[in-house]
Amino acid sequence: MNNVEDTLKGKIRDIPDYPKKGILFRDITPLLKDGSSFALCVDELAKRVSDIDFDYVVGIEARGFIIGAALAYKMKKGFIPIRKLGKLPYRRISKEYALEYGTATIEMHHDALAGGQEALLVDDLLATGGTAKAAAELVESVGGKVAGFAFVIELAGLNGRSMLGKSRIDTLMKY
């Protein structure tokens, strides 16, 4: 652990048995609420990915919007949203993926990326990697490329990295 990770972990609220019994949920809202911790989180992510060539930040609804938009602003990049089913207004590409029980669908505008434009995919949490993998497939479906992934928290025991192939993955805190 380094000092940044210690500092940020001090702002995570552990919530037992959420969303269901036996799960320890890592709540980032105290981190977001503390202006200097939020800035540290965004600045540190920007530093970690500073050697990656990419054109756009792609944020995954909803907490990925918070981290991704601030990071895009910081790095002077455009921001592209990946949203839940039925939330985007224009022509879109959908990707269904498996959850523990059932499935979920995420969507991206069909013209969001093109011609091999490179995306940095951003979300708050890397857990099983299912959502991130589906997001990467969406990016490729519309004609883009995945330059890397950035997450605030990685639940290392769930081994989400194994879902994401050889992609570059940066995370700020590991549990």
Added chain:
Amino acid sequence: MNNVEDTLKGKIRDIPDYPKKGILFRDITPLLKDGSSFALCVDELAKRVSDIDFDYVVGIEARGFIIGAALAYKMKKGFIPIRKLGKLPYRRISKEYALEYGTATIEMHHDALAGGQEALLVDDLLATGGTAKAAAELVESVGGKVAGFAFVIELAGLNGRSMLGKSRIDTLMKY
């Protein structure tokens, strides 16, 4: 109209008959995707609200997260999310409000604000003002105060301002 408003309006995509027939939807995704327009939007909002004393940016799910988080980062403030029903992990306060058909519910952590801390409420769009009014009531329910509202787009014909009392309201584009 000023130059900033012209520039930003040039990045809005009009989508007829969305989400239903007769509605002209103002899609901000092209604005977000253009890094310099997104930065201009955030910088201009920051300039407009620079004379308001406030402690936190409160962003309303989901597009309000994109604008609000970047604005919080820019202004070195903490960010507090108001989320849709059932999305926040900790003890929360709910507020139900009327839509054209039916109702919606938004929520805030019960300890998000306290002791008269001042919130700048941020969303992408001021339409009828129903969501913003409910968000302001949530802020007051948990013990905070509303220092003002900031929106990217105002649909002036719907007169959402009339729902928000004497509050300070800043918007970047009017239709």
